[in-house]
Amino acid sequence: MSDAFQRLLDATIDHLERLREQGARQVPVAPETLAALRQAPVRPNTKKHAPTPSGLPVAERVAARPALVGGEASPLNPTSVSPSLPSGTPDGPGGRLPLDPNRVPAPGQTTAALRALQARVQSCTKCPHLADSRRNVVFGVGNPEARLMFVGEAPGADEDLQGEPFVGRAGQLLTRIIEAMGLERSQVYIGNVLKCRPDTPGQAAGNRKPTPTEMITCLPYLEEQIGIIRPEVLVALGLTAVEGLLGKQAAATPMGRMRGRWLEFRGIPLMVTYHPAYLLRNQHLGEKRKVWEDMLLVMERLGLPISEKQRGFFLKAMGQ
Ligand code: URA
Ligand code: URA
Secondary structure, three states, X not given: XXXXXXXXXXXXXXXXXXXXXXXXXXXXXXXXXXXXXXXXXXXXXXXXXXXXXXXXXXXXXXXXXXXXXXXXXXXOOOOOOXXXXXOXXXXXXXXXXXXXXXXXXXXXXXXXXXXXXXXXXXXXXXXHHHHHHOOOXXXXXXXXXXXXXXXXXXXXXXXXXXXXXXXXHHHHHHHHHHHHOOOOHHHOEEEXXXXXXXXXXXXXXXXXXXXXXXXXXXXHHHHHHHHHHOOOEEEEEOHHHHHHHHOOOHHHOOHHXXXXXEEEEXXXXXXXXXXXXXXXXXXXXXXXXXXXXXXXXXXXXXXXXXXXXXXXOOOOOOOO
16 A cells, blocks of 8 residues: 555544544445445455465364464463364354455555554544543554454553553463463454553552443544454453443343353454453452363364363363
8 A cells, every 4th residue: 555545544534533423424425436446456365364264174274374383381381382283173253354345454564554553543632531641552562463362441550651451460461371372472462442541530549440431432443453453363351341342232241151152343253251350350260261261262263273281271270
């Protein structure tokens, strides 16, 4: 994409977002414009594994993803991931944003598109109280081409200070979970529903839940982020993230019934699991095992190798 085109696209998106903030739900488009848009060149889908790999035998799918195989010993449960084939057969999510199938970035363009979006988010003042109180906008971190994306609720104090999501205690636990999956933090993408820390006026410390208005205001940024990265699987961490993604009604379902099965966000398979902060508060091994079972489902869906040891994490400790 040329710079001029990128600027035009950004300006158009800004304009449409402002209209949406003002309550517009539709925009008139002249028939000539529609005709011209239809003739716009459609770039081939060049993203890695773009044609859904589910048609390939498992072995080829794994071979096609060298970055996924292997893995470091995990601090959560030290092990090295065996290079065995996955025991589960993912049924090929083929998760592509249905919103705009033509917005498919060529290699390297996801980085450029993410940077352009980040620049816009960086100067956002849509929530003036948060823009006033934040030290950093916490945009997101990781691989722009990630196949797996984690979504949390909002930055806390540590994240606000460092400008990076999930770096505090809960974040360190998330990192250990990612490593236990045989992945590294830098291979996946990590973001939040809110890009600014919810302010806590009059309080020296502490966190508060983002308000519905804050989440609705910020959600378009996350949607764009997901649209650029186009992960094959999303993981929502905690019910607040679910509320941000799917709305208040969806988040009224208890976590116990929501986790462990596949939902969808904009056509992308979505796994909901407990927030790592919950695991820190609730040291019960059974809860850790549930999160781990959710991650095993994610690994299966992505065709990642799963060792026997990984399958058994926490079971022995739980006496099973
Ligand atoms: N492996 C990657 O390289 N990226 C992901 O997001 C998941 C697995
Ligand atoms: N909790 C979240 O939900 N997100 C972060 O970035 C950190 C903690």
